[in-house]
Amino acid sequence: MNSTLVAGVPATGAEPPAPARTPTDWRGAKMQGSIRRRYAAERRFRLLGLGAVLLSAGFLVFLLWTMVGNGARGFTQTELRLDVDFPASTLMIDPAALAGPGKDAALAGADIEGATTAAATAAFGTDGERLLSDGAWLTVRDAIAADPTILRRKAQIWVPAATNIDLAAKGDAAPEDEAAYARLDKAGVTKTGLNLTFLKNADSTDPTLVGVWGALKGSLLTMFVTIVLAFPVGVLSALYLEEYAPRNRWTDLIEVSINNLAAVPSIIFGLLGLAVFLNFMDMPRSAPIVGGLTLALMTMPVIVIAGRNAIKSVPPSIRDAALGIGASRVQVVFHHVLPLALPGILTGTIIGMARALGETAPLLMIGMRAFIASPPGGLTEPATVLPVQIFLWSDEVSRGFVEKTSAAIIVLLVFLMLMNGIAIYLRNRFERRW
């Protein structure tokens, strides 16, 4: 039927005859080859995409694996059993003096360090002192303070080993240290346990004595200042821009500023903090309050942008209903819009805070890279924060710091994951689709 119809179309004589058209031979070798090529290209392209995803994810896995592999060892510590013969030692402390209020003075006055060295020499040979951590005598002191009666007898005290021995125990040191460790291990005076020092100390020059608590406390104080300042200001400006701001040049200026601030490199905020807070306002260097102020300026735009999106997603019918039953405009926003937008705002805030917690560069600018050997006591005392501590340890030459740096990174990543986990939970639990 069709062929007759096509054949029946009258040809207009004036035009040149159309070139003869042969139907495409789909089953011919040429077309089949072309289709095969196109399908092969399709598969290649698809594999390329899969490869890109897997490569990116693989990099993440490799990064985390390296950090965990290096850092897990930072949480353990090798200890040596030190036999101290207190009655025979040069230590002149009256056990009775340790019971009263003069305890600290009595301990400080005694040469515990010397006694520890002597005990190490007696136990491990002439350079026995080098097998112990520089802080071994602190452990001895704590043992005496905990139980003064040991001063009247021979005592066995587990003290931290020196970095070389610690690394040798973990199978990562020079041959002579490995040999020294093997000798000690054979004598049965070594054990490996959880490194509590790492969780409760601050910075130190000896890798066996360092801890993250000082930096962690600095981070927490800094984050406290940041959230106290950035959250109210961020939420209030988001409310103003979304609910009240008249459309004029000033509002445009505010919006442009906020969008730009969100994209300004973080180090610029550090320069601002240095020029304004330290040099102009003369605030204390290295203090959590200055760090918190600087990070608050950086986090505020993030909160404003997240807050505006959350407020925008509250449907206008809520506002209309509230206005309709006689609420004022302030009541509409604070009684109805804000509570409904709050989960979204909180999610954005936590994400902004997580970014601030991992931030290093601006805090270097305001001097939070000092060597701080004790945890900060307040907002104006010198402090450092976890990322800066990681940066400082990564610069240390001593090999013992490698595992400590990675361990500190694990602590930081755990905190970040917790924060992001809370944000995801909040989003899934409370976010409403209208």
Next chain:
Amino acid sequence: MSGLALLLLILGLGIVAWGTARAKASRFVPVGGQRAHSRPNYHGWYVALWAAVPALIFLVVWSSVAPGLVMGTVLDTPAAAALPAPGMERSAILAEVRGLADGTVAAAFNPVSNTLAPAYKAASTRYAIIGTLAAVLLAFAGGAWAFTRLTPDFRARTRVERVVMGALLIASLIAILTTLGIVASLLFESLRFFAKVNPLEFLFGLTWSPQTAIRADQVGSSGAFGAVPLFWGTIFIGAIIAMIVAIPLGLMSAIYLTQYAKPTTRKWMKPILEILAGVPTVVYGYFAALTIAPALRTFAVSIGITSASSESALAAGLVMGVMIIPFVSSMADDSIAAVPQSMRDGSLAMGATTSETIRKVLVPAALPGVVGGVLLAVSRAIGETMIVVMAAGLAANLTLNPFASVTTVTTQIVQLLTGDQEFDSAKTLAAFALGLVLFLVTLALNIVALRVVKKYREAYE
């Protein structure tokens, strides 16, 4: 009384004022059938604001004025005559006096300090008492005055809401203030730098060696501030190497996850890729310095590049590229999703395979959005600090060799501002000039990128 206790006292007074005023307002009897204009809560807030806000403002002003007053009193005492003339020594002694009085310094180094410390202590106690009394009085006066104004037809709500609106406006002005602060501080310090160093030399000079001489006769420390090697290093790492990594990986990941992957794969892989953007940069820096850089150096030596440095542009650029992948990927994701479905359907209906549709229809249509995303990624990469500080090195080389060590603008800012130096030297001020350049470039990139993205979105709406 310490500042915190005083603050809590004022806030406590505010709460008391709130409760009293609220109680008074809730006893208002309707007059002639007409109820009170505002609910008791608003009366409470009105009085509480009057009690707390003026006192707090006074405290802020007082805390900036009081140290000067205390110091003035101390300098008026006869013992102060022994102080040396204004200068370093005098301020050192006065700082010590302050420390002695606070108890933060245990023993004085300077004998004059010991004589002045009691006077300082007395003066600071006196002014602290004056400040406390004045703040408390102000709180009571404000609260009492506001309390007397409460009547059933007093418009408390209107007034409280006016304060709330004021607070909202002030909060949103902080963004402008921050921007102004950044521009002013960068500009001010940069101008001081350009008074010492010719701006043309800074922008076009080829040698960077910021050590200025302490003595005029020192050798090799004349100080050269030609920033071109820094700009090149920044572009080389952030805009070239990092983008060579990030653009293909980010774009292909976005294409695979939006066009090919099953919904469950997409649901899991997208957040995993986004973790890459959430890892702190100091972790990337440490990873680059500890693992990637030594491996690259071994590799370079094994292929015959003996000059390979252990801090290389390639190590920093590769790791930075990985960090940028999620940015490129999510921007590409958005732009591809914005291409109308009809274009995709049309191409598929003509018999094109999925990959042909993507390569010849979707990506060209989404290109402006992708380019905008890449510009944003570049702006983020050149402002990134920790990776380059830890992995790229400090040598200001003008080189095309990716295994050589180069330095960047951000590295040098950190380098110039950490360590001991006086604040007025050209070396320190140079950091602000570099910061200004960085700020302007990232600003321009962001504005252009946002404009491109916006134009493109409009085209399909």
